[in-house]
Amino acid sequence: MTEVAGHSPSPDGLRPLALLALGRTGADIERLVREVRRKLRREERAIVWADLETALRDGQAAMSDDLRWRASVHEAGHALVYTLTGIAEVKAASIGLHGLGMVATVANDRLPQNEAWLMNAMAAILAGRAAELLLFGEALAGGGGADESDLARATDMALAAETRLGFSGHQPLLYRPPTVAMNELALDRDLAGRVHVRLLAAEAIARRLLEEHRERHHDIARRLAAVGIVSGDELREMIGGAKDTAV
Known part of the structure; x- marks a missing residue:
């Protein structure tokens, strides 16, 4: 574990580090810490939290206010x-410096994986795009x-x-x-039509939930834009007891 001089920062103080580390692997962080320590040995001083933040920021450009707000609305x-929908438990939602955002989740394995489950999962995946369309x-x-994008994942489902x-x-x-089905999707207009109808239905679920819980969505987006990362516990507190089975 990395030892850092001075008092440990508060959770809010750790937010910038968590945000800046978004998308990096554990190996990336270990390599960065070693480089910072090597530099500081030459300066004959101990590592502090600000050194880590500076290293993580190095070479990164901050988002514009507009892009930050759009990314927050999406996530x-x-x-x-x-x-x-209860499809998954959200562990954290975050936005990065280049418009990169993510919602870390743990799937709810107690739900029966029926057609309703599938449609709700697709709705959650398409909800970021649906939120953008509603607001902007x-x-x-x-x-x-990209193959790992929201549209790609929802289309595959x-x-x-x-x-x-x-x-x-x-x-x-x-x-x-899967490979045969994907080839057929490009050639079979009827299959493509049925797939698209499912995507539209899932998007409609997402839009309905976002419209019915508009203020909660806006509150989460504003908080995310302000601090960069929101924990699952904080998120659930903001949502309160609201639940919706969706399908």
């Missing part, structure tokens, strides 16, 4: 819908563009419902491997 949307009338490209999980109203017993 608050995910956090709220995950919590309201447009969504940024960050919701898509909708495709699985139609080709692998037995939830389709069309030939539900026919199983197709």
Whole structure:
């Protein structure tokens, strides 16, 4: 464990470090700490929290206020819908310096993995984009563009419902491997249509929850924009006892 001179910071004081470390592995942090210690040995002084923050900030540009607010709205949307549907327990929601954000969750393995579960999970994944559309009338490209993006993950789940999980109203017993199903998605307009209908239905669930709990969503987004990272406990306190089975 890294020993840091001086008193330990409060949880609010640790927020900048947690935010700046977003996206880095444990090995990345260990390497950074070693580099900081090596530099400070030459200066003949002990490491302090500010040294870690400076090292983490090195080479990073801060977000504009507009981008920070958009990222906060997006991640608050995910956090709220995950919590309201009970699909997963949110451990933390955070935004980074380049518009990078994330909601760390632990899946609720007590729920039956039926079609309603699938639609609620898709709704939580699409909730960030839905929140952007509700507040700004447009969504940024960050919701898509990569295989691990929100749109990619939701599309894969909708495709699985139609080709692998037995939830389709069309030939539900026919199983197709993921690679075959993805190829069919590009060629079969009827399959693409059914997948898109599922995506629209999941987005509608997210939009309804965000509209019904508008103030809670805005409160979470404002808090996230202000401090950069919100714990799951703080989030649940802000949401209160609100619950929604969604589907």
